[in-house]
Amino acid sequence: MSRAFLSPSRCDAGTLTSPLRRALEGANSAAVRDLSLEGVVEIRGDSDLVEVAEGEDLVRLSPQRGYIFTDGDPADVAERLRAGGVLAYDATGALAGMAIESEQVVRRLTDLDLDELPTSGPFAHVTAIVRRADDGWVEVYVQQEYGHYVAEAVVDALTGLDTSRGLTRGQTPDVSDPDGSPA
Amino acid sequence: MSFLLSCPFCGPRPVDEYAYFGEVTKRPGPSPTLRELTDYVYFRDNVAGVQREWWQHRSGCGEWFLAERDTRTNEVLEVILPEPGRNSPA
Amino acid sequence: MRLEPRSGERIDRSKPVSFSFAGWKVAGFEGDTLGSAAFAAGKRVFSRSFKYHRPRGLLCCSGHCPNCLMTVDGVPNVRVCTEPIREGAVVEGQNVRWSLDFDFMSVTDKVGGPFTPVGFYYRTFIRPRRLWPFYEKFLRSAAGLGELDEHAGYSRRYDTEHRKARVLVVGGGPAGRAAALAAAASGDGVVLVDEDASLNGMQLDGVEVLAPARALGIWEGGLVPVDAGTVLYRFRAARIIVATGAIEQPLVFPGNDLIGVMLPGGVRRLVNDFSIKPGNRAIVVAADDEGFEVADDLSEAGVAVPRVIDLRETRPRELVAQGGKGRVRRLVVDGESFDCDLLVASGGRQPAYSLLAQAGARIEFDSELGVFVPTELPSGVEAVGSVTGDGLGKVDPEPAYGGKGKCFVCVCEDVTTKDMKRAIAEGFDSIELAKRYTTTTMGPCQGKLCHLPSIRLYSKETRVYEAAIGTTTARPPWAPVELGLLAGRELTPARRTSMHWSHAEAGATIQWAGPWKRPYAYGEKPEDEVRAVHESLGVIDVSTLGKLFVEGPEAVALLERLYPNRFGDMKSGRIRYGVLTSDAGRIMDDGTIARLADDLYYVTTTSTGADAVTAWFEWWNAVWGYEAEIVNVTGAIAAVNLAGPQSRDALQRLTEADVSAEAFKYLDAQEIDVAGVPTLALRIGFVGELGYELHFPSPAGEYLWGQLVAEGARPFGLEPQRILRLEKGHVIVGQDTDSESNLYSAGMSWLPKLDKDDFVGKYALEHFAEREEKERLVGFTMEEDVLPAEGAQIVVEGFPAGRVTSARRSEAVGSVIGLAWVPTDRAKNGTRVEIRVDRLLRGARVTHGAFFDSAGQRMRS
Numbered sequence A: 001m002s003r004a005f006l007s008p009s010r011c012d013a014g015t016l017t018s019p020l021r022r023a024l025e026g027a028n029s030a031a032v033r034d035l036s037l038e039g040v041v042e043i044r045g046d047s048d049l050v051e052v053a054e055g056e057d058l059v060r061l062s063p064q065r066g067y068i069f070t071d072g073d074p075a076d077v078a079e080r081l082r083a084g085g086v087l088a089y090d091a092t093g094a095l096a097g098m099a100i101e102s103e104q105v106v107r108r109l110t111d112l113d114l115d116e117l118p119t120s121g122p123f124a125h126v127t128a129i130v131r132r133a134d135d136g137w138v139e140v141y142v143q144q145e146y147g148h149y150v151a152e153a154v155v156d157a158l159t160g161l162d163t164s165r166g167l168t169r170g171q172t173p174d175v176s177d178p179d180g181s182p183a
Numbered sequence B: 001m002s003f004l005l006s007c008p009f010c011g012p013r014p015v016d017e018y019a020y021f022g023e024v025t026k027r028p029g030p031s032p033t034l035r036e037l038t039d040y041v042y043f044r045d046n047v048a049g050v051q052r053e054w055w056q057h058r059s060g061c062g063e064w065f066l067a068e069r070d071t072r073t074n075e076v077l078e079v080i081l082p083e084p085g086r087n088s089p090a
Numbered sequence C: 001m002r003l004e005p006r007s008g009e010r011i012d013r014s015k016p017v018s019f020s021f022a023g024w025k026v027a028g029f030e031g032d033t034l035g036s037a038a039f040a041a042g043k044r045v046f047s048r049s050f051k052y053h054r055p056r057g058l059l060c061c062s063g064h065c066p067n068c069l070m071t072v073d074g075v076p077n078v079r080v081c082t083e084p085i086r087e088g089a090v091v092e093g094q095n096v097r098w099s100l101d102f103d104f105m106s107v108t109d110k111v112g113g114p115f116t117p118v119g120f121y122y123r124t125f126i127r128p129r130r131l132w133p134f135y136e137k138f139l140r141s142a143a144g145l146g147e148l149d150e151h152a153g154y155s156r157r158y159d160t161e162h163r164k165a166r167v168l169v170v171g172g173g174p175a176g177r178a179a180a181l182a183a184a185a186s187g188d189g190v191v192l193v194d195e196d197a198s199l200n201g202m203q204l205d206g207v208e209v210l211a212p213a214r215a216l217g218i219w220e221g222g223l224v225p226v227d228a229g230t231v232l233y234r235f236r237a238a239r240i241i242v243a244t245g246a247i248e249q250p251l252v253f254p255g256n257d258l259i260g261v262m263l264p265g266g267v268r269r270l271v272n273d274f275s276i277k278p279g280n281r282a283i284v285v286a287a288d289d290e291g292f293e294v295a296d297d298l299s300e301a302g303v304a305v306p307r308v309i310d311l312r313e314t315r316p317r318e319l320v321a322q323g324g325k326g327r328v329r330r331l332v333v334d335g336e337s338f339d340c341d342l343l344v345a346s347g348g349r350q351p352a353y354s355l356l357a358q359a360g361a362r363i364e365f366d367s368e369l370g371v372f373v374p375t376e377l378p379s380g381v382e383a384v385g386s387v388t389g390d391g392l393g394k395v396d397p398e399p400a401y402g403g404k405g406k407c408f409v410c411v412c413e414d415v416t417t418k419d420m421k422r423a424i425a426e427g428f429d430s431i432e433l434a435k436r437y438t439t440t441t442m443g444p445c446q447g448k449l450c451h452l453p454s455i456r457l458y459s460k461e462t463r464v465y466e467a468a469i470g471t472t473t474a475r476p477p478w479a480p481v482e483l484g485l486l487a488g489r490e491l492t493p494a495r496r497t498s499m500h501w502s503h504a505e506a507g508a509t510i511q512w513a514g515p516w517k518r519p520y521a522y523g524e525k526p527e528d529e530v531r532a533v534h535e536s537l538g539v540i541d542v543s544t545l546g547k548l549f550v551e552g553p554e555a556v557a558l559l560e561r562l563y564p565n566r567f568g569d570m571k572s573g574r575i576r577y578g579v580l581t582s583d584a585g586r587i588m589d590d591g592t593i594a595r596l597a598d599d600l601y602y603v604t605t606t607s608t609g610a611d612a613v614t615a616w617f618e619w620w621n622a623v624w625g626y627e628a629e630i631v632n633v634t635g636a637i638a639a640v641n642l643a644g645p646q647s648r649d650a651l652q653r654l655t656e657a658d659v660s661a662e663a664f665k666y667l668d669a670q671e672i673d674v675a676g677v678p679t680l681a682l683r684i685g686f687v688g689e690l691g692y693e694l695h696f697p698s699p700a701g702e703y704l705w706g707q708l709v710a711e712g713a714r715p716f717g718l719e720p721q722r723i724l725r726l727e728k729g730h731v732i733v734g735q736d737t738d739s740e741s742n743l744y745s746a747g748m749s750w751l752p753k754l755d756k757d758d759f760v761g762k763y764a765l766e767h768f769a770e771r772e773e774k775e776r777l778v779g780f781t782m783e784e785d786v787l788p789a790e791g792a793q794i795v796v797e798g799f800p801a802g803r804v805t806s807a808r809r810s811e812a813v814g815s816v817i818g819l820a821w822v823p824t825d826r827a828k829n830g831t832r833v834e835i836r837v838d839r840l841l842r843g844a845r846v847t848h849g850a851f852f853d854s855a856g857q858r859m860r861s
C-alpha cells in the first residue's frame, strides 16, 4: 500500500488547486501569502528518530507528534522518515497555509503567545499550527476545509486595521458587512 | 471560566482550548452486574475538592492527559501523563 | 460662561468644534467633552430620570453616574461628560416624551399613585395575567434607558485584539503612574489603561499608555478585557495593579437630585479642565477636605461661596435643597436658608474596589474610615493608592437627612429613602434581597454612587453595623459596554470541501450541514438527481466523511476493542461496515473500515463525527496503550461517490486498472489511478446502486470532480442522497438514532460479536441482548400520499407512542416512505400504525428491509 492517495505531489501536473484561491483572490499579496501547496509531513512516533534534512523544519507538538515543513517532495520525505522508524503521512493536502505580515492581524485572531512560536492552538476559533518564517512573517496552517473561512477572517482583520486605527469610542466608520453569500 | 491549564507539552493555556472528559472512573471487570455497570456508566463522585480528571488539549497538540484539579477553586495541582495499561481503569 | 484662558485648561480655544445637542447647535473647543461644551453653552438638562422622569443634569462629570446618558450618533447610553467632542455629532435625549426640557412622562413625579412606590409592578401588574404583555410594553417604554438603533449593528465595526502584559496597571492617577514607572524599571511589557481620554498621549517612560480605555473586569488567569471604544483588548497579564482610586459619594437629603447639585470633583473638572464658571453662587457641604479645595477653586473662578458646611464639625439634622423647574435655588439647613444656584455636596470618597472584588478580594467595612476597603487580595493582583483606603480621612455623614421632598439613595433607579424604608418594613432584611426588591445599585452606575449610601441607610434603619451587613456582590462589567464590542467580529468556522466552488459555480443550493457548507441539491428538483442515479450516473461530494488511518502492529487489536464488530478475519483490500457504541451500549457513530494492509486500516466516520471519533479512539488508546497510531486525515483526502448503473463504465474510461465486476467486487478496496490522480477506490453502496467511493488528495478535488462530470455524471446533493439511502432503509446515525438508541433497538442485532473478549459497550450490550426492547426503529410505508414531518407522532390507541425520524416521497418505490421508532409490539412487518400528519391520523404499514431493490442486487451487480 503506497498511501499515494494522500499525496498531491503524485498527481499529474495541472490537477491541483489551493483551498485559499478564492478567499485570497484580490487580497494584498504584500500582506498575506498562500502557502497551501507547500510540502508538509505529519509525524507520529518518537520524534528523536527524525533526522531533519536540508530545507526541512521540524515542528514538534509533543514527543509523539510533529510536522515537517519541507521544500522537497513530501511523499519522498515521508518514505524516508518511515525508513527511519517513525510513522509519517503526507499532510500537504491536509493543511491550508498562509503567511501574514502584520502581527497585529494575527493578534486579532489568536491569543497564542507570539513569542513562543512554533506552537499549535486556536486561530479564528480553529486549531492551527503557527510558526514564524525567517522574514518575520507569521505562518498559520489550518485544516484545509477551514482554509477559506480563515483566509476570509484574515482579510477581514486586515480591513479592520485600516478602519479602527486611531479611533476612540463612538468614532466608528461605517463598514458594511452583509453576510449575504450562502456559499 | 477563563483559568489557565498547563498542557504537559504546550504549557499554560486558556481552559477553553481543552476538552474535558470527566473524572477518572473505574471500568468494571468482565460480566458486571447491572448495578456495577450503571454505577460505572452513569454515576460520578462529583466531589467538592480535588479530583483526578481527563483532559485533552483539543485545540492544541491534541494529547490526552490527567489533571488533579480542585473543583472549588479551579486550581490545578498537577498534570500527569497517562500510563497506559491493557487493563487499567478508564 | 467660559472663564478667561487659564493655565492647565485642556481646551484649545483656537479650534472650535460644533455639534447638535437636543436639537440645538452648540459650539465648544477641541479638548472639550460633549458634556462640557453643552454645559458651557448653558445647557443644564441632560437626561430624564428612570422612573419619575425628573430632569437631571451633570452630577459627577467623571463618567460614574447615570445623569448624562444620552444617545450620540445613534449609540444609546453614552456618557457625554466624558465623551470627547467631535464635529457634527448628533446628541439626543433619552427616555423622554417630547423633549428634555418638557417631558410628558414627568407626570409620574407629580401624581405618584400606583406607579411610584417600590415594588409596584410586582404587586400591581400580576392581574389579570393576560394583560401582562400590554403592561410590559408600557412599562418598558415608560421606564428605561436609551433605545437601540436596530440597524446600527450592521454598520458599526468592532474588533477584538489579544494582548499580553507582564504588568497591567488599571488607573492613571498618581499612584497608578508611579506603580507603572516602578514596574517599567525592571523590564518591558508594562501597560497602563485609564478611562480618561485626556490621558491619551501621556508619556511615561517604558510604559504603554492606553486611553481612553476601560478595564471591564478581572477574570481567572489574569484575563482583563479592556474597552477601547471600537477595539476590545483581551489582556492576559501576569501581574495586575489596580489603581482605580476612590469615588466621591453623594449625600442623601431631600432634593439631592436637583440640577445644580454636584459632586466636588465634577465641579473642579468644569472649572480647571474646561475653564467653565459653573454657577454664580455656590454652597459647599462636604464630609472631607475635598469640600474646602473645591471652595478655593470656585472663588478663584469668580463664584461666590457664601457658606461652606463641614459635616465633621456641624451635624445638621435637616438638609433640604429646594428649587424650581428642577433646578436648585436654595439650601435649607435646620431652617436656615441659603440662596444658591450650585450646591456642591459630598459624602466622602469610597474606594473603587469593584475590580478587586471580582478578582476575589475580600471587601470589609473599615470603621476607622467609614468606607469599604479591599483586603486579602488574590495572588497576581495588587492595589495601590486610594483604592486601598490610603489617604482617605474618616467620613461619617448622616445616612439620610430629614426634611420634606424626594430624597434619593440611588439616582439611577430613582430609589428614595422612603422606598428603602418600606422594603425593610416589608421584611427584606438582607441587603442582597433589599437590593433586588428596590433595585438600588442595579442601574447604570452599578453601585458606584449608591452602594455606600444604601448600606449606610440600611445600617441606620436596621440598627446593624455596616461591617455586619457587608457588601453586595460586585460583578463585571465594571462599566457599561456595548454588546457589539463584546461580540467582536463574527467568526463562525465553516468547513468547505476542496470541490466547494465547483458546486457553487454549478448553481447548487448551499446549506449548513453540521459544521460543513454542503450542496442541498443542484437544481429545483432533487428527484431528478435521484432518477439520474437510479437510471444512469450521479456523483456526490462526500469529502465531509471523517477519515482516519489506524496504523501499527496492534491496529487490529485496537479496532477489535473499539468496535462491536470483528476485524481480525478481514483480508487486506476488503471493507466492513462498523458501528461505534459507548460503554453505555448506545450508538455513537458509524462508517466503513477498510483494511489496506496488515497493520493499516482506513476508517470513515459520519460527516460530523470525525473529530469526536478521533478523540474517542485516542482517549481509549491513552488508557490501553496499544501500539497503534490514530491519524485524522479528513482534510487531506477528498472523496466522491460515483453511483449508478453506468458507474463502472465511467470509472473504467478514466483508469487503466481493471475495475470489472470480477476484478473489483462489492466491498473491495483498491488503489488505482483515476485521470492522473492516485485514488483509493472503495466499492460500497450507501445509495443502493452500483457505486464507488473515490478517495484522493484534496487539492485535486476540483479537477477530478470536473473529470467525472465530463464523463456524464450528474452532480447530486444531500437531499437526493437522503432519498436514495432511505429507499434502502439505511440509517443515518444522529438523525434516525439518538443518544438512547442501541444496536438491538435500531435493528442491527447481527452486528455485535458478544463472543469477543472485550469491546467498548460489550457489557451493556450483553444486558440488552437479554431484555426486550421497548421500542424499535422500523421502516414504514404510508397508505396515502401524505408526507409526515420529521418528528411526527406515531399514535397507538389515541396516545403518542413513537416518532418519525425520516420521511420522503420516493418515485422509485411509488409511495411515501420513512423510518420511525414504534413500540415493539407494533414493529412486526406489515403492522398498521397511525401517524399524525397535519393533525389528522394517517395509516402506514411497517416495512422491514429495503424499500427498493430489497435483495441488494443493484449495488452488488
Ligand code: FES
Residues within 6 Å of the ligand: C035, C057, C058, C059, C060, C061, C062, C063, C064, C065, C066, C067, C068, C069, C079, C080, C081, C082
Ligand atoms: S455627569 Fe456624566 S457620568 Fe456623571
Ligand SMILES: [Zn+2]
Residues within 6 Å of the ligand: B007, B008, B009, B010, B011, B057, B060, B061, B062, B063
Ligand atoms: Zn498541548
